Amino acid sequence: MIWRSYHPTHGSTGNGAHDEALHDRRTAIDELGAALRELVERATVTEVDAETIRRVADDVRRVTGPLADRPRGRTQLPTADDLLGGIRMYNPVSGTGSALAPPVRAEIVDGVVVGACTLGLAYEGPPMYAHGGISALLLDHMLGYATTASGHPGMTVRLDTVYRAPVPLQTPLHLTGRVTDVNGRKVTAHGIIATAADPDAILVEATGTFVAVPPEKAKALFGTMRR
Numbered sequence: 001m002i003w004r005s006y007h008p009t010h011g012s013t014g015n016g017a018h019d020e021a022l023h024d025r026r027t028a029i030d031e032l033g034a035a036l037r038e039l040v041e042r043a044t045v046t047e048v049d050a051e052t053i054r055r056v057a058d059d060v061r062r063v064t065g066p067l068a069d070r071p072r073g074r075t076q077l078p079t080a081d082d083l084l085g086g087i088r089m090y091n092p093v094s095g096t097g098s099a100l101a102p103p104v105r106a107e108i109v110d111g112v113v114v115g116a117c118t119l120g121l122a123y124e125g126p127p128m129y130a131h132g133g134i135s136a137l138l139l140d141h142m143l144g145y146a147t148t149a150s151g152h153p154g155m156t157v158r159l160d161t162v163y164r165a166p167v168p169l170q171t172p173l174h175l176t177g178r179v180t181d182v183n184g185r186k187v188t189a190h191g192i193i194a195t196a197a198d199p200d201a202i203l204v205e206a207t208g209t210f211v212a213v214p215p216e217k218a219k220a221l222f223g224t225m226r227r
C-alpha cells in the first residue's frame with residue numbers, strides 16, 4: 001500500500017481475544033453499513049407523505065445519537081482497518097461499513113481485477129442511469145486496486161473517462177481494472193464498466209495514470225496519521 005513506509009503492520013496479533021474482538025467489531029460495522037445503505041436507498045425511492053418522512057428523520061437523529069460518543073478525527077485511522085492488509089471498512093467504493101459504497105466486491109483473476117456491484121437509485125444521474133461521477137469513482141477504484149495489486153501502488157494523477165452508453169441502475173454490473181504500462185514511478189491502468197449480462201459491451205471505460213508517492217511527499221501527506 002502507499003503508506004507502507006510509515007505504518008507498521010497491524011494484521012493478526014497472535015492475540016486470540018484481540019482477533020476475536022476485531023472480527024466482532026468488523027462484523028458489527030458490516031451490519032451497520034448494510035442497514036445504512038438500506039436506509040439511503042429506501043429514503044431515495046420512497047413516495048410516502050411528508051409527515052412520515054419527518055417522523056423518520058426524527059427517529060434517525062435519535063438512534064444515531066450513541067454513535068457520537070467516540071468520534072475520530074481525520075488523522076486517526078479506524079481501529080477496524082488494516083491498511084497494509086487492504087482492509088478499509090469505510091472505503092466509499094468497497095467498504096462494507098460505508099453508507100456511500102455500493103459496495104463493489106472485487107478479486108484478482110489472471111492478473112485482472114474483476115469487480116461486481118449493483119447501483120441503486122441513490123446513484124442516479126440521468127433518470128434510470130448512474131451519475132457519470134459515480135462511474136468515474138468506480139473506475140478510479142478499480143484502476144487503483146489494479147496498480148496496488150501489481151506491486152506498483154500510487155495515487156491517481158489523471159483519469160480519462162469515456163462514456164459510451166449510460167450505466168443502468170438496479171442492474172448487476174461487471175467491472176475490470178488492469179495495469180497496461182509501468183514507466184518508472186508512473187503506472188498506466190485501464191478499466192471498464194459493463195453489465196454482468198453482457199460483459200463485452202463496454203458502457204464506460206477509463207485510462208488512468210498513477211504516480212508512486214516519494215517518501216518525503218508521503219511523509220508530508222500522511223505523516224500525521226495515527227492509530
Ligand SMILES: CCCCCCCC(=O)SCCNC(=O)CCNC(=O)[C@H](O)C(C)(C)COP(=O)(O)OP(=O)(O)OC[C@H]1O[C@@H](n2cnc3c(N)ncnc32)[C@H](O)[C@@H]1OP(=O)(O)O
Binds near residue numbers: 148154156158185
Ligand atoms: C485498493 C483501492 C485503491 C484506490 C485508489 C484510488 C486512487 C485515488 O483516488 S488517489 C486520490 C486522488 N489523487 C490525488 O489526490 C493525487 C494528487 N496528486 C499529488 O498529490 C501528486 O501529484 C503526487 C504526490 C501523486 C505526485 O507528486 P510528485 O511526486 O511531485 O510528482 P511529479 O514529480 O509532479 O510527477 C511525477 C511524474 O508524474 C507525471 N505527472 C504528474 N501529474 C500528471 C498528470 N496529471 N498527468 C500525467 N502525468 C503526470 C509527471 O509528469 C512526472 O513524470 P516524469 O517523471 O516523467 O517527469
